[in-house]
Amino acid sequence: xxxxxxxxxxxxxxxxxxxxxxxxxxxxxxxxxxxxxxxxxxxxxxxxxxxxxxxxxxxxxxxxxxxxxxxxxxxxxxxxxxxxxxxxxxxxxxxxxxxxxxxxxxxxxxxxxxxxxxxxxxxxxxxxxxxxxxxxxxxxxxxxxxxxxxxxxxxxxxxxxxxxxxxxxxxxxxxxxxxxxxxxxxxxxxxxxxxxxxxxxxxxxxxxxxxxxxxxxxxxxxxxxxxxxxxxxxxxxxxxxxxxxxxxxxxxxxxxxxxxxxxxxxxxxxxxxxxxxxxxxxxxxxxxxxxxxxxxxxxxxxxxxxxxxxxxxxxxxxxxxxxxxxxxxxxxxxxxxxxxxxxxxxxxxxxxxxxxxxxxx
Amino acid sequence: xxxxxxxxxxxxxxxxxxxxxxxxxxxxxxxxxxxxxxxxxxxxxxxxxxxxxxxxxxxxxxxxxxxxxxxxxxxxxxxxxxxxxxxxxxxxxxxxxxxxxxxxxxxxxxxxxxxxxxxxxxxxxxxxxxxxxxxxxxxxxxxxxxxxxxxxxxxxxxxxxxxxxxxxxxxxxxxxxxxxxxxxxxxxxxxxxxxxxxxxxxxxxxxxxxxxxxxxxxxxxxxxxxxxxxxxxxxxxxxxxxxxxxxxxxxxxxxxxxxxxxxxxxxxxxxxxxxxxxx
Numbered sequence: 001x002x003x004x005x006x007x008x009x010x011x012x013x014x015x016x017x018x019x020x021x022x023x024x025x026x027x028x029x030x031x032x033x034x035x036x037x038x039x040x041x042x043x044x045x046x047x048x049x050x051x052x053x054x055x056x057x058x059x060x061x062x063x064x065x066x067x068x069x070x071x072x073x074x075x076x077x078x079x080x081x082x083x084x085x086x087x088x089x090x091x092x093x094x095x096x097x098x099x100x101x102x103x104x105x106x107x108x109x110x111x112x113x114x115x116x117x118x119x120x121x122x123x124x125x126x127x128x129x130x131x132x133x134x135x136x137x138x139x140x141x142x143x144x145x146x147x148x149x150x151x152x153x154x155x156x157x158x159x160x161x162x163x164x165x166x167x168x169x170x171x172x173x174x175x176x177x178x179x180x181x182x183x184x185x186x187x188x189x190x191x192x193x194x195x196x197x198x199x200x201x202x203x204x205x206x207x208x209x210x211x212x213x214x215x216x217x218x219x220x221x222x223x224x225x226x227x228x229x230x231x232x233x234x235x236x237x238x239x240x241x242x243x244x245x246x247x248x249x250x251x252x253x254x255x256x257x258x259x260x261x262x263x264x265x266x267x268x269x270x271x272x273x274x275x276x277x278x279x280x281x282x283x284x285x286x287x288x289x290x291x292x293x294x295x296x297x298x299x300x301x302x303x304x305x306x307x308x309x310x311x312x313x314x315x316x317x318x319x320x321x322x323x324x325x326x327x328x329x330x331x332x333x334x335x336x337x338x339x340x341x342x343x344x345x346x347x348x349x350x351x352x353x354x355x356x357x358x359x360x361x
Numbered sequence: 362x363x364x365x366x367x368x369x370x371x372x373x374x375x376x377x378x379x380x381x382x383x384x385x386x387x388x389x390x391x392x393x394x395x396x397x398x399x400x401x402x403x404x405x406x407x408x409x410x411x412x413x414x415x416x417x418x419x420x421x422x423x424x425x426x427x428x429x430x431x432x433x434x435x436x437x438x439x440x441x442x443x444x445x446x447x448x449x450x451x452x453x454x455x456x457x458x459x460x461x462x463x464x465x466x467x468x469x470x471x472x473x474x475x476x477x478x479x480x481x482x483x484x485x486x487x488x489x490x491x492x493x494x495x496x497x498x499x500x501x502x503x504x505x506x507x508x509x510x511x512x513x514x515x516x517x518x519x520x521x522x523x524x525x526x527x528x529x530x531x532x533x534x535x536x537x538x539x540x541x542x543x544x545x546x547x548x549x550x551x552x553x554x555x556x557x558x559x560x561x562x563x564x565x566x567x568x569x570x571x572x573x574x575x576x577x578x579x580x581x582x583x584x585x586x587x588x589x590x591x592x593x594x595x596x597x598x599x600x601x602x603x604x605x606x607x608x609x610x611x612x613x614x615x616x617x618x619x620x621x622x623x624x625x626x627x628x629x630x631x632x633x634x635x636x637x638x639x640x
Contacts, residue, residue: 226507229506229507229508229509230494230495230506230507230509231503231506231507233484233487233491233494233495234495234506236484236486236487237484237487237495239486240484240485240486241482241483241484241485243445243466243482244478244482244483244484245484245495246466246467246470247443247445247466247470247475247476248470248495248496248551248555249467249470249471249501249555250467250495250501250506251467251501251502251503252467254502254503255503258503
């Protein structure tokens with residue numbers, strides 16, 4: 001009943017959740033078909049889709065703050081990467097003595113750097129529950145502190161975008177340093193297993209796919225719940241006329257702070273699910289370009305719809321995989337061209353096109 | 362509080378530290394029948410004195426019209442009252458207990474001061490109904506608004522205001538698609554939902570037809586008594602209509618009060634005629 005109440009006016013969301021449910025059921029079945037069957041879905045493709053779903057989750061997080069609250073964040077990749085690192089640290093500890101140097105406690109790169117003991121911030125990451133908490137807590141705390149400073153001093157608009165960009169850039173530079181203790185520019189990789197399941201096995205990969213789909217569905221419902229409440233309408237009010245909301249008695253900075261923090265935590269979860277599926281996390285994930293690309297996904301899919309962000313992330317990442325494999329020289333032109341076309345012809349994104357069709361008929 | 366006094370306080374073991382004591386918002390006290398005190402307020406922007414030693418008192422339940430030529434400091438005065446601008450010197454009190462200069466915009470709004478902007482500012486993407494809903498008086502904490510639902514009484518209040526502002530037929534219309542006059546009315550309606558003790562209304566009839574102007578004057582007059590209303594307006598006919606015979610009109614000029622009194626007194630004031638009405 002509760003679910004129905006928050007979803008009843010959201011056609012796009014209903015379709016999205018139905019498709020996710022269908023994928024959760026269908027993908028394992030198609031994957032288990034014999035390899036010579038026409039409907040067989042290779043595990044490689046399953047993992048690829050799983051990766052797309054985590055990127056879609058990141059896009060939903062960005063849409064929450066950009067679409068509804070008007071904060072053009074160009075640094076959400078930082079929260080994504082932090083979540084990814086938290087998961088990577090757990091996966092590193094899981095390797096145990098199976099590493100190249102066979103040290104039961106220290107990850108390979110620390111042995112290589114001649115470190116004698118585990119740094120304090122690596123403690124606890126041998127426990128999954130601890131890592132799972134840190135996946136959300138680390139980005140959450142960073143977003144909370146950053147947001148408290150930025151929103152309280154009323155930094156907004158393009159200035160805020162620039163600071164978010166600086167935030168992720170600074171983190172990238174920091175994580176490149178070996179002294180930070182996160183593996184320097186090689187990052188964390190060579191993972192073996194997750195909760196005791198071998199990461200290379202088909203069933204683990206299916207499991208990660210299902211976890212990604214569930215996380216996306218759950219985060220979607222959470223965001224929809226937030227945005228269909230009066231808080232969501234206050235967000236839209238803040239986006240469109242911030243000072244009016246303030247003169248009405250709303251503490252704009254608190255609204256922004258909470259939504260921004262929740263969004264960062266969702267991005268962290270996305271990163272944590274992304275890492276075991278691609279098998280590596282390195283400082284490149286903090287690259288400012290990544291964060292900007294997410295904004296492009298959301299714009300292409302359609303702002304302030306949530307499901308538009310999912311559509312945008314899936315379409316562009318599929319296109320990216322396709323073009324980089326088939327026409328590697330064209331990919332960047334295609335991305336640029338797509339963005340120009342969408343901005344000129346479809347200011348409300350792909351889903352905006354579908355919605356206006358619906359409104360006409 | 363500076364560092365030194367904080368340290369002195371920490372060393373004093375006999376009292377609870379003042380920063381640990383819960384802060385109570387003082388209750389509004391209008392025992393002297395004056396709702397708003399502005400005393401000796403000055404503010405300058407880059408050397409230009411927008412407000413210069415302004416003194417203004419608004420009685421509880423009064424309707425006050427403020428007129429003045431462009432640049433007289435009317436909007437800056439409202440900015441100061443609502444916390445958007447900090448004056449360089451002077452005092453601003455709401456009733457006898459609430460010091461406006463220590464509060465920010467949301468706190469002042471919640472204390473009971475509502476403001477209507479010169480240019481109608483409504484939330485264009487939201488419907489008329491949602492605009493009024495957001496304006497409704499109530500707890501504004503993030504968790505509270507996340508769980509807030511309209512109850513019957515609030516719904517009745519919303520319908521009442523919708524009726525009053527003449528938008529009863531269009532509650533589901535996007536506010537952005539309303540006409541200019543309707544937006545003005547919607548914003549007045551939002552002020553009413555806020556149920557402020559003091560309404561600051563900046564040029565409410567800009568862009569309205571004569572008919573709409575009359576209705577607005579009627580509405581504002583009917584609000585006086587329960588609320589105090591301060592109207593800043595250029596349109597002399599409207600002010601004459603609104604002030605009637607016995608209401609006070611204040612003339613601002615170069616950031617301070619030039620004259621104050623009934624409309625006919627003010628109109629015949631020589632200084633006023635020179636700077637404003639003489640044209």
